[in-house]
Amino acid sequence: xxLIKEQxxxxxxxGLSEALETLLPALExxxxxxxxxxxxxxxxxxxxxxxxxxxxxxxxxxxxxxxLRDVVIPNGLHCGAPGFSGWVATSPTTIxxxxxxxSALVGSPCLGIQAFNFLENLGMSWLKSLIGLPESFQGLFTxxxxxxxxxxxxxxxxxxxEREGIDPARDGVAALPKPRIYASEETxxxxxxxxxxFGLGRSAVVMLPAxxxxxxxxxxxxxxxxxxxxEGCTPVAVMANAGTxxxxxxxxxxxxxxxxxxxxxxxxVDGAYGLLGVLDxxxxxxxxxxxxxxxxxxxxxxxxxxxMGSGAIIVRDKALLERAFMLLPAVYIEGSQPVQQEDxxxxxxxxxFGYPFHELGFEHTLPSRxxxxxxLLKEIGVEGIRARVCRHNEYARNLAEAIQASPNLELAAPVxxxxxxxxxxPSSLQAVxxxxxxxxxxxxxxxxxxxxxxxxxxxxxxxxxxxxxxLRSCFINxxxxxxxxxxxxxxxxxxxxxxxxxxxx
Ligand SMILES: *Cc1c(COP(=O)(O)O)cnc(C)c1O
Numbered sequence: 463x464x465l466i467k468e469q470x471x472x473x474x475x476x477g478l479s480e481a482l483e484t485l486l487p488a489l490e491x492x493x494x495x496x497x498x499x500x501x502x503x504x505x506x507x508x509x510x511x512x513x514x515x516x517x518x519x520x521x522x523x524x525x526x527x528x529x530l531r532d533v534v535i536p537n538g539l540h541c542g543a544p545g546f547s548g549w550v551a552t553s554p555t556t557i558x559x560x561x562x563x564x565s566a567l568v569g570s571p572c573l574g575i576q577a578f579n580f581l582e583n584l585g586m587s588w589l590k591s592l593i594g595l596p597e598s599f600q601g602l603f604t605x606x607x608x609x610x611x612x613x614x615x616x617x618x619x620x621x622x623x624e625r626e627g628i629d630p631a632r633d634g635v636a637a638l639p640k641p642r643i644y645a646s647e648e649t650x651x652x653x654x655x656x657x658x659x660f661g662l663g664r665s666a667v668v669m670l671p672a673x674x675x676x677x678x679x680x681x682x683x684x685x686x687x688x689x690x691x692x693e694g695c696t697p698v699a700v701m702a703n704a705g706t707x708x709x710x711x712x713x714x715x716x717x718x719x720x721x722x723x724x725x726x727x728x729x730x731v732d733g734a735y736g737l738l739g740v741l742d743x744x745x746x747x748x749x750x751x752x753x754x755x756x757x758x759x760x761x762x763x764x765x766x767x768x769x770m771g772s773g774a775i776i777v778r779d780k781a782l783l784e785r786a787f788m789l790l791p792a793v794y795i796e797g798s799q800p801v802q803q804e805d806x807x808x809x810x811x812x813x814x815f816g817y818p819f820h821e822l823g824f825e826h827t828l829p830s831r832x833x834x835x836x837x838l839l840k841e842i843g844v845e846g847i848r849a850r851v852c853r854h855n856e857y858a859r860n861l862a863e864a865i866q867a868s869p870n871l872e873l874a875a876p877v878x879x880x881x882x883x884x885x886x887x888p889s890s891l892q893a894v895x896x897x898x899x900x901x902x903x904x905x906x907x908x909x910x911x912x913x914x915x916x917x918x919x920x921x922x923x924x925x926x927x928x929x930x931x932x933l934r935s936c937f938i939n940x941x942x943x944x945x946x947x948x949x950x951x952x953x954x955x956x957x958x959x960x961x962x963x964x965x966x967x
Pocket of ligand 1: 606652705706707732
């Protein structure tokens with residue numbers, strides 16, 4: 463037999479240390495956040511440097527590393543900067559980030575009899591215990607809250623249909639009369655997409671008005687569910703918020719738990735951002751008994767500051783997830799596994815899947831994500847994550863007090879967790895009533911946000927509360943200090959006065 467000649471592999475498969483050493487100084491510099499970012503202003507420069515046609519011949523490892531070091535890393539996103547309090551996003555701390563690299567290199571896919579697969583389970587078990595859920599609940603790490611919520615609603619759909627004797631995963635959804643998912647209007651907009659993906663349709667979502675505390679009103683919910691039932695609708699789930707993205711409101715979870723139990727409706731708790739708020743003794747009561755929920759979502763890539771791409775769905779009944787997302791066996795995978803003798807010796811880590819996480823969700827080849835949760839909790843313990851959550855909630859409460867004490871600032875929504883919403887009201891508009899001044903204030907606060915961001919010391923975001931444009935800060939960022947929140951309030955006052963003057967208010 464004639465063997466072909468050894469062929470060259472073009473990608474480098476060695477030299478990891480040198481590659482990392484090339485990038486480390488640039489990463490360290492970036493993460494020091496010493497200067498406000500210039501990236502947006504310089505977009506033309508760096509995008510021109512990066513923009514090139516598909517190379518027919520590669521430039522080699524060095525060329526890539528140099529470009530990463532000199533152009534890409536310095537122009538990354540400053541959402542981990544201490545002054546950033548926008549959205550619900552931050553950069554990972556050191557250990558989860560380094561663990562991410564380790565996982566990419568040696569832990570993925572998250573299959574097989576291996577340490578990363580084991581830690582996927584242990585990380586989930588720790589996460590449940592952290593939140594106070596019984597060990598009997600089971601979960602799956604996902605790419606984020608969108609997918610985690612989707613999976614939770616998938617389990618809810620399976621549950622609702624099975625009670626009518628239908629298997630929607632097998633037979634489709636046409637048979638279920640008028641499915642309904644209930645939520646407050648403050649709920650994250652991914653709920654509509656989830657309803658669409660599951661064939662229930664966006665019109666299955668019933669958005670109920672929020673009360674003055676930005677929560678779902680359980681009396682209106684009750685009224686609506688009873689009326690819908692009379693009209694032949696099928697309640698599939700109540701989607702409750704444990705920390706809305708907009709204002710951080712926690713729905714009355716204890717009351718919802720009792721209502722859903724009484725009505726036999728699936729209770730799904732979206733705590734992508736705020737579920738870890740339960741760790742703070744001063745607000746723990748808001749969360750009621752989380753074990754009353756049928757499914758819960760929490761995003762490690764938010765308050766736990768793991769690297770981005772980490773959400774989690776936790777359900778009471780894992781078998782429902784399995785039935786909802788069941789994979790039929792494939793000859794090239796399950797069918798081709800040697801039949802393991804019971805108690806027979808393992809000959810290799812490829813003789814089994816380990817914990818078969820790919821059977822609980824959508825993803826098949828999936829990375830090891832839970833290892834970052836494990837790493838963070840091992841690094842800082844319950845004590846460390848609780849301290850972070852308490853500190854951030856306290857920042858928000860302190861700022862809320864400062865805002866209420868300031869003549870020109872108004873708190874726009876109650877503060878329950880680490881999010882607070884506020885707007886600037888110049889003295890000339892303070893006595894004017896709401897509909898009359900609303901457009902002026904919206905314009906002023908929009909310009910205020912732009913000016914604060916341009917100065918680069920503080921970076922809040924914004925939202926609408928009852929139709930008013932308001933600034934919004936959400937503290938989940940481990941790098942934010944007390945000094946940064948003092949800076950934030952100074953910046954708002956200063957820029958508010960400047961913008962008011964420039965607009966002639
Ligand atoms: C962030 C968030 C989501 C969406 O999660 P992703 O991780 O962005 O996919 C859903 N619900 C709430 C309450 C959130 O804060």
